[in-house]
Amino acid sequence: xxxxxLLIILSALLFTACKKSDSTAPDFDEKNLxxxxxxxxxxxxxxTLTFNNxxxxxxxxxxxxxxxxxLQYFVSNxxxxxxxxxxxxxxxxxxxxxxxGADKATRFATVxxxxxxxxxxxxxxxxxxLRSTMPIxxxxxxxxxxxxxxxxxGGMYWGWNAGYIFFKLEGNSTVISDDQxxxxxxxxxxxxxxxxxxxxxxxxxxxxxxxxxxLNAAGIAKVRKxxxxxxxxxxxxxxxxxxxxxxxxxxNPNVMFSAxxxxxxxxxxxxxxxxxxxx
Amino acid sequence: MKLSYLKYLFLVLLFVYACKKSDDAKEQIxxxxxxxxxxxxxxxxxxxxxxxxxKDGFELGRMLFYEPRLSRxxxxxxxxCHIQSSAFTQHGHDVSHGIDDRLxxxxxxxxxxxxxxKAFMWGGGVFDLDLQPIVPITTHEEMDExxxxxxxxxxxxxxxxxxFKAAFGSEQISxxxxxxxxxQFMLMCVSSNAKYDKVMRxxxxxxxSAIEAEGYEIFKNKCGxxxxxxxxxxxxxxxxxxxxxxxxxLGLYTATLLEGDKYKFKVPSLRNLKYxxxxxxxxxxxxxxxxxxxxxxxxQNTPNLDPSLVANGTRGIAINSDEKSKLLAFLNTLxxxxxxxxxxxxxx
Numbered sequence: 001x002x003x004x005x006l007l008i009i010l011s012a013l014l015f016t017a018c019k020k021s022d023s024t025a026p027d028f029d030e031k032n033l034x035x036x037x038x039x040x041x042x043x044x045x046x047x048t049l050t051f052n053n054x055x056x057x058x059x060x061x062x063x064x065x066x067x068x069x070x071l072q073y074f075v076s077n078x079x080x081x082x083x084x085x086x087x088x089x090x091x092x093x094x095x096x097x098x099x100x101g102a103d104k105a106t107r108f109a110t111v112x113x114x115x116x117x118x119x120x121x122x123x124x125x126x127x128x129x130l131r132s133t134m135p136i137x138x139x140x141x142x143x144x145x146x147x148x149x150x151x152x153x154g155g156m157y158w159g160w161n162a163g164y165i166f167f168k169l170e171g172n173s174t175v176i177s178d179d180q181x182x183x184x185x186x187x188x189x190x191x192x193x194x195x196x197x198x199x200x201x202x203x204x205x206x207x208x209x210x211x212x213x214x215l216n217a218a219g220i221a222k223v224r225k226x227x228x229x230x231x232x233x234x235x236x237x238x239x240x241x242x243x244x245x246x247x248x249x250x251x252n253p254n255v256m257f258s259a260x261x262x263x264x265x266x267x268x269x270x271x272x273x274x275x276x277x278x279x
Numbered sequence: 280m281k282l283s284y285l286k287y288l289f290l291v292l293l294f295v296y297a298c299k300k301s302d303d304a305k306e307q308i309x310x311x312x313x314x315x316x317x318x319x320x321x322x323x324x325x326x327x328x329x330x331x332x333x334k335d336g337f338e339l340g341r342m343l344f345y346e347p348r349l350s351r352x353x354x355x356x357x358x359x360c361h362i363q364s365s366a367f368t369q370h371g372h373d374v375s376h377g378i379d380d381r382l383x384x385x386x387x388x389x390x391x392x393x394x395x396x397k398a399f400m401w402g403g404g405v406f407d408l409d410l411q412p413i414v415p416i417t418t419h420e421e422m423d424e425x426x427x428x429x430x431x432x433x434x435x436x437x438x439x440x441x442x443f444k445a446a447f448g449s450e451q452i453s454x455x456x457x458x459x460x461x462x463q464f465m466l467m468c469v470s471s472n473a474k475y476d477k478v479m480r481x482x483x484x485x486x487x488s489a490i491e492a493e494g495y496e497i498f499k500n501k502c503g504x505x506x507x508x509x510x511x512x513x514x515x516x517x518x519x520x521x522x523x524x525x526x527x528x529l530g531l532y533t534a535t536l537l538e539g540d541k542y543k544f545k546v547p548s549l550r551n552l553k554y555x556x557x558x559x560x561x562x563x564x565x566x567x568x569x570x571x572x573x574x575x576x577x578x579q580n581t582p583n584l585d586p587s588l589v590a591n592g593t594r595g596i597a598i599n600s601d602e603k604s605k606l607l608a609f610l611n612t613l614x615x616x617x618x619x620x621x622x623x624x625x626x627x
Contacts, residue, residue: 135329136409136455145413146426146454155425159413161404161534200406201398204535259536 025117026224028086033112034225038078038121038233040099040107041275042071045238049101054172060241064249066190068171071101071237072156074127074142074164075109077210081120083220088113096127098142098156099235108230118221121213121231125268126166128208132197158195161257166207167194167268169240175250182253190253192240194261205257207265211272219277230278235271243267311337311623314394317471319479319509323394325408325466330459332466335446340464342442343457345626348432349412350378350422357415357461358626360387364619366551367391367468373562377421384420384526386562389555391548391618394466395510401544401560403516404534408465409458430457470550470618471509478612479509487612494609497602504587505546511613516543517585520578520594524561541582553614567610571603 026032042049044058049068057065075097078090090111097109109123131138139145143164148154156165169192176188183189198206213233215221221229241247245263255261311334316323330336343349345358360375361367367390369375375383385401399405405414415421416429433439433452440450447456477485487495498506507513516531523542531540544560558564564573578584578594588594598606618624 133406135326135407136458137329139454144454145410146430148427157413159405159410159417160400162406162410162413199535202535202537202540204537257536 025082025084025222026115028082028084028088028114028116030088030114032115032225034115034223035110035228036080036113036118036221036223037108037110037228037230038075038123039230040075040109040233040235042099042101042107042235042237044068045236049237051102052172057173058238060238060249061246062241062248062250064173064175066171066173066241066249068101068169068237069189070154070168070170072098072148072154073125073167074098074156075123075125076131077122077124077128078109078111079122080113080118080221081122082116083119086116088116092131096131096142100154113223115224116222118223119215121215121221121274122210124208124210125271126195126208127164127197129197129206132163133200158193158257162200163195163197165193165195167240167265168192169237173249173253176253177250182250190249191256192254192264193256194265196257196261196265205259205262207261209265209268211269213272213274215274215277218274219279221277222279227279232275232278234273234275236273237271239270240264240267243270314466314469317469317476317480317509319476320392320471321395321509324397325394325462327394327466330409330462332463333446335442336460336463337467339439339442339446340460340462341624341627342439343433343461344464346433349416349424349429351424351428352378353432354378355422357390357412360415360421361390363621363625364554366470366554366615366619368555370554370556373557375421377418378423381420381423383418384528385560386557388545388547389551390465390468391470391550392510393468395514397514398516398545401530402528402533403531403545408462409455412458412461426454430454433457464624468618468624470615472617473550473615474612475609476509476615488608490605490608491612494605494607495612497598497606498609501596501598501602502549502606505585506549511549512546514546516540516545518542518544518581518583519574520581520584520588521559521563521573522577522579523581524563528561530560539583543583549610550613551615551618552610554619567607571598571606574598 047058049071052067052069054067057067059065076095078095079087081087090113094111098106100106145157148156156168158165171190172188173190174188176182176190178184178186194207196205196207198204198208215231221231223229244266247264252260255264314327314332345356347353347356349356355378360369360377362369369387372387374385375387377383388401393408399408399411400414405411413426416424416426430452439452443452443456444450446460474485477483478487505513505517529541531543552567556565558570564570574596575598576595578588580594588596
């Protein structure tokens with residue numbers, strides 16, 4: 001009898017212990033860091049992202065069929081907020097990522113944050129103005145101007161107007177004309193290279209967008225040592241076409257450093273939805 | 280008689296010895312002194328603390344400057360369009376002549392006194408010398424190459440591995456060290472030994488002739504506002520009233536998209552004009568006479584025309600032929616023969 005009683009007490013103790021470690025957020029300690037990943041899962045409307053699917057193209061709100069041949073964007077300056085309102089900003093040097101739609105390995109932005117329960121995620125789509133004007137030594141990894149094979153290829157750096165391309169989307173659409181207004185090479189290619197950090201000495205276009213994602217509805221991130229919390233986001237490229245600005249590929253097959261690019265950058269905010277969190 | 284002959288011989292010997300000595304001194308000067316701010320120049324704007332100039336870094340930069348592997352088919356180096364004897368411009372070309380005989384849209388500007396530049400390119404867009412070389416390397420009409428390919432080509436060469444190690448302590452050829460080496464060479468391209476400089480520094484009792492002195496006074500009055508001493512540019516972007524070109528180059532606007540920047544181009548220095556024709560951002564004027572004609576009677580009323588080119592409702596600068604010849608005499612004192620002959624800056 002005594003033994004059974006002891007067993008009950010011990011089991012009860014065990015349960016509380018389990019419960020405690022599972023639901024009580026640890027004390028917020030900026031030195032007690034654990035891993036958190038943010039997953040950028042690229043989709044196009046109701047379909048997954050497939051490259052060059054010209055046979056069964058996607059269709060935007062303007063009714064224009066299109067396929068995608070390249071998708072790359074920068075994610076930087078990750079910041080998280082706990083359920084009790086404590087904020088943590090990932091140190092800048094570890095907070096630049098380039099998501100390449102063609103390389104699944106790049107879909108995670110993995111950072112270290114204090115153990116805790118997080119209900120809010122904030123990041124920048126693009127590269128902040130400070131980093132955009134930093135000395136060459138600070139431009140390493142994904143920020144290396146040599147990375148990716150130049151701005152004509154997969155590169156994300158504009159040499160002539162020193163700065164980064166934040167978001168690069170290329171593809172094809174049969175609606176594109178073969179003249180100067182469209183694609184004179186006849187390849188019917190569209191190119192959206194969105195950048196512009198606000199200018200070095202005079203204020204110029206600023207397409208840096210801060211994205212805030214509320215994690216409460218689809219699951220807060222419980223960051224603990226020895227575990228991998230993963231915030232799974234859907235990035236819906238269709239929203240780039242169908243946002244506050246409805247993009248017509250026929251009318252604007254090439255948008256790079258131009259005033260119109262600011263309209264498209266305003267669509268960025270709608271791209272990101274929180275699907276779930278794996279804790 | 281004999282004595283004076285001996286005396287003469289002695290003097291000649293002394294002279295020869297003195298010559299030899301001064302040659303030695305010259306050689307010593309030619310040996311590396313690093314970046315030296317000329318006494319009559321302001322403080323440079325380049326962040327030297329981030330890239331201190333060393334002999335090894337400079338020599339590596341020089342090698343890279345004259346390295347055709349920077350271009351797609353290994354034919355064009357920086358030195359192809361920036362020729363020292365033309366004060367590092369491409370003499371005789373209105374617009375730069377690059378790879379596959381392609382032509383650019385702008386005149387090759389001089390590599391000169393860049394440590395004092397706060398903006399680069401005729402139409403701006405680049406604000407850091409360490410980022411500038413990316414433009415010609417990747418531009419279709421110039422070197423048409425990817426930076427990554429350039430670095431890979433250099434990485435395959437043991438010579439460069441050794442040179443990078445000597446300059447930066449690491450065999451690793453990174454973008455940053457590649458750019459820094461190029462900057463070190465370009466920063467050393469200082470033109471500060473024209474007659475003008477010697478007069479200003481009161482060296483060797485240098486002084487202007489009467490006509491040069493008069494030209495200098497006219498210059499200060501009519502040109503010096505934009506072509507500010509001692510660099511002979513204020514470093515700003517201005518519209519000097521050129522008729523828009525066939526391609527309607529909008530200048531600084533292309534980089535800023537600000538209406539107020541349309542047709543503005545960087546004010547060029549007036550140093551070394553003797554070697555740097557043709558003139559203007561698109562090399563449209565083949566002679567200084569043509570430049571004077573422009574300022575005297577051809578200034579166009581395009582958007583953002585610089586206010587200094589309009590006086591009492593009349594466009595242009597009033598310069599009569601007497602003033603013009605005096606100005607030309609003064610401008611001639613800005614030609615720096617030592618700069619274009621400096622062996623330290625030449626391909627080795």
